[in-house]
Amino acid sequence: MIDWAHAGPSILASFLAALVEFVEALTIVLAVGTVRGWRPALIGTAAGAGCLTVLVLAFGPALEHVPLTTLQLAIGVLLLLFGMRWLRKAALRSAGVIHLHDEAAIFARQQNALRADGTSAPSRLDAVAVITTFKAVLLEGLEVVFIVIAVGAVGHTLIPAGIGAAAAGVLVISLGLLLHKPLARVPENALKFAVGVLLSAFGTFWIGEGLRFQWPGEDLSLLALIAGFFLASWLGVFAARRTMPSTPSTSPATSG
Amino acid sequence: MKTLINALREVYGLFVEDASYTVALLIWLLLVAFVLPHLLGPRFLAPILFAGLALILLENVARSARKR
Numbered sequence: 001m002i003d004w005a006h007a008g009p010s011i012l013a014s015f016l017a018a019l020v021e022f023v024e025a026l027t028i029v030l031a032v033g034t035v036r037g038w039r040p041a042l043i044g045t046a047a048g049a050g051c052l053t054v055l056v057l058a059f060g061p062a063l064e065h066v067p068l069t070t071l072q073l074a075i076g077v078l079l080l081l082f083g084m085r086w087l088r089k090a091a092l093r094s095a096g097v098i099h100l101h102d103e104a105a106i107f108a109r110q111q112n113a114l115r116a117d118g119t120s121a122p123s124r125l126d127a128v129a130v131i132t133t134f135k136a137v138l139l140e141g142l143e144v145v146f147i148v149i150a151v152g153a154v155g156h157t158l159i160p161a162g163i164g165a166a167a168a169g170v171l172v173i174s175l176g177l178l179l180h181k182p183l184a185r186v187p188e189n190a191l192k193f194a195v196g197v198l199l200s201a202f203g204t205f206w207i208g209e210g211l212r213f214q215w216p217g218e219d220l221s222l223l224a225l226i227a228g229f230f231l232a233s234w235l236g237v238f239a240a241r242r243t244m245p246s247t248p249s250t251s252p253a254t255s256g
Numbered sequence: 257m258k259t260l261i262n263a264l265r266e267v268y269g270l271f272v273e274d275a276s277y278t279v280a281l282l283i284w285l286l287l288v289a290f291v292l293p294h295l296l297g298p299r300f301l302a303p304i305l306f307a308g309l310a311l312i313l314l315e316n317v318a319r320s321a322r323k324r
Contacts (some may be wrong), residue, residue, distance in 0.1 A: 077285065081271040084281060084309070088316060089273065097321045139266055146270070204306055211289055213302040225306060232310035239314060240321035 009222060010157040011164035013198035017147045018168035020191050021140040026172055027103045027182040028136035031110035032129045034180075040129035047130070048137025056145055063153050069210050072154050076206030079150045083199025090193040091233045095240035100189055103182040147195075151202050154209075197233065201225035277316045284308045 033041035063071060092098045110132075117128055144165050152161030175183055205222050208215055215221035272278045288305045296304065 077282075078271065080285075080309070081278060081281065084277070084313060085271060085273050087313060088277060088320075091313075091317045092320055095317070095321060097324050142267075143270060200309070204309060207285065208302045208305055211301070213305065214299050215302045216299070221302070228306055228310060229313075232313055233317075236314045236317035239318040243318050244321040244324060 007157045007160040009198055009202070009226065010151045010161040013151050013164070013195060013202065014144075014148045014161040015164035015168045016191050016198070017195045018144045018165035019172065019186070020188055020195065021144045022169055022172035023103065023183045023186050023188065024106075025136050025140040026176045027107050028110055029133050030176065030180065030182055031107050032114060032133050035111050035114040036126050036129035040126040041133045043125070044130040044133030044135075045137050048134045048141060051134075051138055052141040052145055055142075056149075060149065063149070068154075069212070071210075072206040073210030075150045075154050076203045076208075076210055078146075078203075079199050080203030080207060082146070082150075083196050083201075083203050085196075086192050087196030087200055087229065087233050088236075090189055090196050091236040092240060093189045094193065094237045095244065097240055097244055101192075102184070103186070103188070104184040107182040107184075147199065151199070154206050193233065197226055197229045200229045204229075274316065274320070277312070280312045280316070281309065284312060 029041050029045055032044070066074075089098070093100050114128070114132070148158070148161045148165050152158035172183065201222060204225055205215065217224065285305075288301065288308065292301060292304060
């Protein structure tokens, strides 16, 4: 029997987080593929995905042996730090304090860097291209794996969380194959905002459970935490807009 | 060795961007875990945990905006 108070937010959090991360990985794979060729780009992608699979198979089952309250506390703290970092960044971007993440600009920058690096002999494997896509897939994928395990393992919703992330992967890969260009129109900051709210709420809830605090309304308080973090970050955006000096930041679009 | 340091830096970056923000969050968690249970009844602890985190977020976003 699925507990929808946990499974619903788990699916949503892993779907949205995976969507953001897969879009970022796709931008780099596309940039490498178009400049240096698809063979090394796909070899690096497959190697990154393989490495992630090994990590999940190696560390996933080990979590079953950790006592529940320890797991709740440890995962809760990591999830909270991760979620609050995203929430802070999304709030600062919404307020215009830092520039929005621009996939098209990152795609162009990555292409220029790869062109400047020169091309390898056609018969040899292009190590720069392989390493670039391997690193992108591994790093962005690591965040997805962390989120799926963190939101799924403690609440016994690993399968729904995995389904959410897999659905995002299928969606992004399909769009990438169809369009052959970065998904610049994805409202990345709105997604990061939503994921930051969900992960911060999950983290706070698990920390409270790990410390054996009494949540008013028990599991339903997760929904109240989601509303509370949304309100707090909206107030943060409002406060940032009021306190920010009138000239906006001129730093270029940042990754992450 | 350089690869290992880079990998650790990447993992650190997943959780920490503004060190003062992360430190504030961790100090608040320690206070809530070890100090506040001696001062408050059990039904207040969970809402207080959330309230402190929300305030830290608000303060940091407003301070970051002022600094730019």
